[in-house]
Amino acid sequence: xxxxxxxxxxxVVRSSYALPHTAELSYAHPLLASAHLGYxxxxxSLETMRIAVCPxxxxxxxxxxxxxxxxxAQLFDQVHVLVAVNSAKKPLxxxxxxxxxxxxxxxxxxYEAPRVIVxxxxxxxxxxxxxxxxxxxxxxxxxxxxxxxxxxxxLVNRQLGQIETMFLPxxxxxEHISSSIVKDVALHRGNITGMVPDCxxxxxxxxxxxx
Numbered sequence: 001x002x003x004x005x006x007x008x009x010x011x012v013v014r015s016s017y018a019l020p021h022t023a024e025l026s027y028a029h030p031l032l033a034s035a036h037l038g039y040x041x042x043x044x045s046l047e048t049m050r051i052a053v054c055p056x057x058x059x060x061x062x063x064x065x066x067x068x069x070x071x072x073a074q075l076f077d078q079v080h081v082l083v084a085v086n087s088a089k090k091p092l093x094x095x096x097x098x099x100x101x102x103x104x105x106x107x108x109x110x111y112e113a114p115r116v117i118v119x120x121x122x123x124x125x126x127x128x129x130x131x132x133x134x135x136x137x138x139x140x141x142x143x144x145x146x147x148x149x150x151x152x153x154x155l156v157n158r159q160l161g162q163i164e165t166m167f168l169p170x171x172x173x174x175e176h177i178s179s180s181i182v183k184d185v186a187l188h189r190g191n192i193t194g195m196v197p198d199c200x201x202x203x204x205x206x207x208x209x210x211x
Contacts, residue, residue, distance in 0.1 A: 050075075051134040052166075055082040055125050058098045059091040060200045061105055062182055064174040068140035070109060071168060073116055080132055081106070083120035092183060092207050095120050105197035126161030137163055142170045142178075183208070 054069050058081075073079050083098045093101070102118045121128045125137065137157060139150055147167065154165035177195050186192050186204050196204065 049077045049133070051078045051080065051132060052076040052136050052138050053080045053082050053125065053129050053132070053134045054138050055084045055128075056139075057086065057089070057091060057179065058083055058102055059093050059179050060098065060182070060196060060204055061102050062174075062177050062179055062196050062200075063194060064140065064142075064170060064177040066105060066109065066197060067171045067174055068138070068168055069106065069116070070111060072138045073111055076136075078114065079116045079138075080128075080134060081116060081118045082125065082128060083118070084125060085120060085122045087122070093203075097203070101197075101200055101203060104199040108197065108199065124160065126157045126163050129157075129163045130161050134163070137165045139165060139167055140170050141167045142175045 052072055052075070054072055056065065058065060069079065069081055081102055083095060083102070085095050091098070099118050099120050106112065106116055106118065119128070129137065137154070141147055141150070150165070150167065157163045157165060182192050182195050183204070185195070187208055192201060192204070
C-alpha cells in the first residue's frame with residue numbers, strides 16, 4: 001500500500017533543475033556520487049523527468065536527512081521522500097506522524113509538492129519506484145559502516161526492479177546525527193536543537209513524555 005498526501009498530476013511537471021546530458025552514470029555497481037552537477041533544460045514529458053526516491057524510516061526526520069533530501073532536489077526534477085514501514089520494527093512515531101513531520105520540515109525550507117513529494121509504503125521500495133517512474137534510489141552515507149549495510153539492499157533493488165542506487169556522502173557537520181541518537185539525547189533531557197528540524201522538537205518531547 002502506498003500512502004501520499006499528493007497525487008501525481010496528469011499534466012507535465014516542470015522544474016528548473018535537470019541533470020546535464022554529459023553526466024555519466026555507472027551501471028556496473030551502485031552509484032557513489034559527490035560530483036557538482038549544473039543546470040539543464042526543462043523536461044518535456046513525464047518520460048523525460050528525472051525522478052529519485054529517498055527512502056528511510058525517518059523516526060524522526062533529522063537535519064542530516066534534510067540535508068541529503070535537499071541536495072538530491074538540486075539534482076533531480078522530482079524527489080519522492082518515502083517513509084518505509086517495517087513491520088518488524090516498533091517506531092516511536094506512527095507512519096502518518098512521520099509523513100506529517102517530513103512535510104512540515106521540508107515546507108519550512110521551501111520544498112513542497114510537486115517538486116518534493118512525501119509518501120509512505122508498506123511494500124517494496126523497488127515497487128514504489130516503478131509505480132512513480134523513478135530511475136534511482138538515493139541514500140546518504142556516513143562513515144560508520146553505512147555502505148556495507150546499504151550495499152546488499154542496493155543490489156536487491158537492482159535485481160527486483162532494475163533500480164540503481166546512488167550514495168551521497170553525509171555533510172561532515174551532520175555526520176554524527178541519527179534518529180536513534182537524537183531520541184536518546186532527548187530522552188535524557190539533552191539539547192537537540194540543530195539536530196532535528198524545529199517542528200520535530202515539541203513532537204519528540206511529547207512522545208517521550210508519554211512513555
